[in-house]
Amino acid sequence: MGSMTLYVEKNSLIHHLDPLVKLLYVAASIALTYILPEPLFIAGVLFITFLLLVVGKVFRNSLPIVALSMVLIFSLVIVQGFFHPDNATELFAIGPVVFYEEGLTVALGLVLRVLVMVGAFSVLILTTRPDEMVERLIKKGMSPKIGHVILSVLQLIPQMRATMGKITDAQRSRGMETEGKLLVRIKAFFPLIGPVVLNSLNETKERSIALEMRGFDAPGKKTFLNEEKIYPYNKQFAGMLVIIILLAIVWRVIG
Amino acid sequence: MSTIEVENLKYRYPDTTKLVLNDLNFSVEKGECLGIIGENTAGKSTLCYALAGLVPHFYKGAYGGKVTVNGLVVRDHEIATIVENIGLVFENPFSQMTGAKQTVYEEVAFGLENMGLVRQEMHTRIEKYLKLLAVYSVKDKNPFDLSGGQMQRVAIASVLAMEPEVLILDEPTSQLDPQGSQEVFEVIEELTKGGMTIILVEHKMDKIAQYADRVLLLHEGRQVDLDTPENIFSRGDLTDFGLTPPVVTTIAKALGIQYPGTKLYPVTIEEFKRLGEDK
Amino acid sequence: MSKNKRSMWSVKLSTAAIVLIPAAIGINYLGKLFASLLRLPLWLDSIGTVLASMLAGPIIGAASGIINNIIFGITADPISTVYAITSGAIGLTVGIMAHKGWISSIQKAVVVGLVTGVVAAIVSTPLNMIFWGGQTGNIWGDAFYTFLISTNSPQWLASFGDSIVVDVPDKVVTVLISYFIFKGLPNSLTNIYRQDSEIEEI
Ligand SMILES: Nc1ncnc2c1ncn2[C@@H]1O[C@H](COP(=O)(O)OP(=O)(O)OP(=O)(O)O)[C@@H](O)[C@H]1O
Ligand SMILES: [Mg+2]
Numbered sequence: 227m228g229s230m231t232l233y234v235e236k237n238s239l240i241h242h243l244d245p246l247v248k249l250l251y252v253a254a255s256i257a258l259t260y261i262l263p264e265p266l267f268i269a270g271v272l273f274i275t276f277l278l279l280v281v282g283k284v285f286r287n288s289l290p291i292v293a294l295s296m297v298l299i300f301s302l303v304i305v306q307g308f309f310h311p312d313n314a315t316e317l318f319a320i321g322p323v324v325f326y327e328e329g330l331t332v333a334l335g336l337v338l339r340v341l342v343m344v345g346a347f348s349v350l351i352l353t354t355r356p357d358e359m360v361e362r363l364i365k366k367g368m369s370p371k372i373g374h375v376i377l378s379v380l381q382l383i384p385q386m387r388a389t390m391g392k393i394t395d396a397q398r399s400r401g402m403e404t405e406g407k408l409l410v411r412i413k414a415f416f417p418l419i420g421p422v423v424l425n426s427l428n429e430t431k432e433r434s435i436a437l438e439m440r441g442f443d444a445p446g447k448k449t450f451l452n453e454e455k456i457y458p459y460n461k462q463f464a465g466m467l468v469i470i471i472l473l474a475i476v477w478r479v480i481g
Numbered sequence: 482m483s484t485i486e487v488e489n490l491k492y493r494y495p496d497t498t499k500l501v502l503n504d505l506n507f508s509v510e511k512g513e514c515l516g517i518i519g520e521n522t523a524g525k526s527t528l529c530y531a532l533a534g535l536v537p538h539f540y541k542g543a544y545g546g547k548v549t550v551n552g553l554v555v556r557d558h559e560i561a562t563i564v565e566n567i568g569l570v571f572e573n574p575f576s577q578m579t580g581a582k583q584t585v586y587e588e589v590a591f592g593l594e595n596m597g598l599v600r601q602e603m604h605t606r607i608e609k610y611l612k613l614l615a616v617y618s619v620k621d622k623n624p625f626d627l628s629g630g631q632m633q634r635v636a637i638a639s640v641l642a643m644e645p646e647v648l649i650l651d652e653p654t655s656q657l658d659p660q661g662s663q664e665v666f667e668v669i670e671e672l673t674k675g676g677m678t679i680i681l682v683e684h685k686m687d688k689i690a691q692y693a694d695r696v697l698l699l700h701e702g703r704q705v706d707l708d709t710p711e712n713i714f715s716r717g718d719l720t721d722f723g724l725t726p727p728v729v730t731t732i733a734k735a736l737g738i739q740y741p742g743t744k745l746y747p748v749t750i751e752e753f754k755r756l757g758e759d760k
Numbered sequence: 761m762s763k764n765k766r767s768m769w770s771v772k773l774s775t776a777a778i779v780l781i782p783a784a785i786g787i788n789y790l791g792k793l794f795a796s797l798l799r800l801p802l803w804l805d806s807i808g809t810v811l812a813s814m815l816a817g818p819i820i821g822a823a824s825g826i827i828n829n830i831i832f833g834i835t836a837d838p839i840s841t842v843y844a845i846t847s848g849a850i851g852l853t854v855g856i857m858a859h860k861g862w863i864s865s866i867q868k869a870v871v872v873g874l875v876t877g878v879v880a881a882i883v884s885t886p887l888n889m890i891f892w893g894g895q896t897g898n899i900w901g902d903a904f905y906t907f908l909i910s911t912n913s914p915q916w917l918a919s920f921g922d923s924i925v926v927d928v929p930d931k932v933v934t935v936l937i938s939y940f941i942f943k944g945l946p947n948s949l950t951n952i953y954r955q956d957s958e959i960e961e962i
Pocket of ligand 2: 651
């Protein structure tokens with residue numbers, strides 16, 4: 227049973243970057259779409275983000291993630307193109323539905339921004355091992371307990387998925403109603419979720435005991451088994467991102 | 482001074498009215514294996530928690546008396562300090578995995594990282610205990626991909642790597658299949674031979690008879706008896722406490738095979754055979 | 761009262777409370793899967809967060825909510841990250857109300873659900889405005905948004921309406937389900953999360 231991670235093991239420049247630099251890239255690219263909100267500019271950021279995905283050899287892996295945001299994107303185009311309050315210039319019509327230039331421009335900006343967000347996140351999560359990222363964050367001062375929570379959720383979810391299979395099978399064989407009236411189906415929810423909660427809470431109790439017995443609450447300084455990786459050009463990359471953001475702000479203020 | 486000293490220990494869980502531990506007094510010597518037996522809800526697990534400091538620090542509740550482990554008064558120290566002296570392994574191997582580590586090797590490292598050991602010392606200890614518990618070959622696997630028996634041995638290795646003076650095993654095989662149980666008992670045998678101080682809670686009486694130097698009989702939170710396995714299992718009233726002696730002892734009773742000049746029956750096959758042949 | 765306050769906001773988090781967070785996130789996840797399995801018209805993806813708030817208070821509840829969305833953001837659906845703040849607010853609201861005695865009966869639990877739904881909508885609205893011009897991407901919500909916009913309501917009101925029709929029913933049912941489960945839990949599973957208890961000497 228693996229861990230819930232989208233990480234793709236590849237050997238690329240992006241994979242060898244400091245997770246914190248990639249995290250900074252996510253923040254910077256999203257911030258840029260707000261500092262300079264013109265569609266052309268956002269498209270530029272999006273282009274660079276896609277370039278990074280290609281350099282990281284994970285472009286194809288990012289497509290399913292982008293696909294997840296399609297509902298939102300469609301909804302944005304239709305509702306804004308059709309109904310935006312500033313709509314005045316008619317662009318084209320599909321039957322009775324009229325699309326306006328103003329609304330579609332707004333929608334274009336929003337869609338590009340969603341894509342930048344999803345793309346930048348993809349760069350981070352497809353090329354970074356979760357435990358590497360958590361360890362970096364702990365060394366930068368994040369509580370090791372929060373780190374523990376994050377890593378254990380990643381392992382827990384696949385286990386939960388397996389549990390779900392077992393429970394639904396068991397309940398089906400006892401004649402659970404997944405069809406029928408809404409009230410019937412709501413009632414069927416309890417025998418499904420009830421055992422899960424009891425199991426989880428029992429496991430929580432036992433696991434807390436086990437963790438206590440392994441010094442989880444020890445007040446002293448913690449050490450790490452894994453040696454710290456050396457990241458190439460770490461400061462340079464981080465510096466570059468900060469400078470770009472500053473330049474963008476200056477541009478916005480002056481221009 | 483004994484490795485473990487328990488004086489007038491009393492305990493009640495929060496929001497309850499019944500004393501789960503009621504005036505316990507005993508001590509355990511270095512290198513000894515103490516068996517603890519008693520029916521369900523007798524308070525065996527709670528006693529283990531009291532030795533490890535989880536009672537009262539983790540559970541809170543009402544506490545009286547004094548427990549000393551390796552010279553440390555449990556009531557007055559944090560669990561993190563106590564665990565460097567006493568380790569606990571319990572039934573469910575699954576919930577004893579931290580859940581945050583990707584490999585068996587890292588899993589064992591968890592406690593050592595918390596203790597703040599230097600890296601070299603960590604590697605030395607991890608290798609040593611993975612080999613001792615015969616799980617070195619799976620060191621790169623995800624802990625949750627192991628069999629129950631392997632997982633339980635990783636749990637034991639993880640606790641032993643912290644090098645406590647005492648190891649508590651609370652029904653360590655009750656959730657394992659026969660194969661897994663066998664693997665774990667082999668380890669327990671090694672450890673008792675190696676002179677580790679062990680507290681063993683077990684429902685399998687033949688295992689208690691085989692490994693324990695002395696046996697503590699608990700019933701409804703009270704200490705009924707503390708004696709050698711032969712003395713405990715030769716008692717006529719064990720069924721009153723919801724217990725049955727090992728099969729060999731029952732057969733020996735039926736056949737009247739006893740230690741000469743005593744009212745004691747053999748509790749292990751080896752002794753049974755020896756006494757039977759003498760007869 | 762002042763003692764109660766201190767315990768509700770206690771910053772020293774016990775190991776049990778920390779381990780409750782992943783469990784809560786797991787329960788959130790399964791709640792959502794079961795709801796879609798039964799084709800329920802609700803998300804039911806915050807039962808774990810709500811239970812954690814009832815068991816261990818607002819801080820742990822909020823942490824469960826926030827971490828829940830961050831993790832789904834970085835592993836499955838980047839868009840859910842945006843709503844980490846909403847999930848945190850849900851945990852806070854339920855945790856505070858539970859602590860003030862608002863889960864002592866079904867009627868009160870319904871009120872908790874209503875308040876939580878409204879809080880969720882209030883917090884989500886500015887997020888939806890900032891990120892997607894006011895929409896939620898939920899079909900019913902966006903349909904309502906469209907309706908409000910077409911009646912010339914201001915955009916923020918339409919956006920708030922979009923969230924309300926989605927959040928209030930979902931949170932009322934979620935809190936009720938959690939309430940029934942919580943009431944059925946044995947003492948031995950709940951007493952380890954209480955941060956206020958002291959060791960009594962006997
Ligand atoms: N967290 C808890 N809160 C309240 N009561 C508890 C708690 N844990 C255990 N008890 C009660 O304490 C008593 C002793 O339980 P304990 O688990 O120590 O028994 P045991 O001898 O280990 O039983 P078993 O053989 O089933 O493991 C039982 O009556 C049990 O219901
Ligand atoms: Mg027990």
